[in-house]
Amino acid sequence: MTISEADFSKLAEAAQLGAARAYCPYSRFRVGAAVLTSDGRIASGGNIENASYGLTVCAERNAVFRAVGDSESPTTIRAVVIYTPTPEPTAPCGACRQVINEFGPDAEIRSICDGAAELRYRLKDLLPEAFGPGNLAHPGS
Numbered sequence: 826m827t828i829s830e831a832d833f834s835k836l837a838e839a840a841q842l843g844a845a846r847a848y849c850p851y852s853r854f855r856v857g858a859a860v861l862t863s864d865g866r867i868a869s870g871g872n873i874e875n876a877s878y879g880l881t882v883c884a885e886r887n888a889v890f891r892a893v894g895d896s897e898s899p900t901t902i903r904a905v906v907i908y909t910p911t912p913e914p915t916a917p918c919g920a921c922r923q924v925i926n927e928f929g930p931d932a933e934i935r936s937i938c939d940g941a942a943e944l945r946y947r948l949k950d951l952l953p954e955a956f957g958p959g960n961l962a963h964p965g966s
């Protein structure tokens with residue numbers, strides 16, 4: 826199901842807040858993301874880089890981990906909005922697609938920016954034939 830424009834506006838605002846709080850002194854590429862859960866919660870995050878570059882964590886994963894880590898019950902992700910202060914929107918990287926799939930295989934993904942262009946996907950389009958919990962003989966609980 827597609828999210829409402831009211832929910833989208835709240836997610837866009839939260840993603841912009843995530844970008845404002847990003848820590849990206851090395852790339853100077855600021856990213857914010859916001860996640861809407863099926864129980865109506867919104868969690869946001871920015872990319873957090875590290876002097877040991879490979880330890881950087883993307884905005885999308887920080888937002889997902891906040892949503893999941895803050896909940897007492899299992900989390901389902903309905904939508905993710907990604908904001909970059911760039912002229913063109915940015916789609917999520919492969920690692921983030923895999924992490925979103927764990928909690929939101931049917932999630933709606935929208936990327937927004939400072940320009941008019943916007944990207945809209947379903948996670949399934951971005952990560953076809955995904956490997957997920959169902960592939961394991963004994964999925965974790």
Ligand code: THU
Nearest residue numbers: 852854856872881883884917918
């Ligand atoms: N980045 C994200 O936060 N999300 C993505 O989907 C792609 C890349 C961050 C990681 C790094 O801090 C910076 O953008 C440049 O790669």
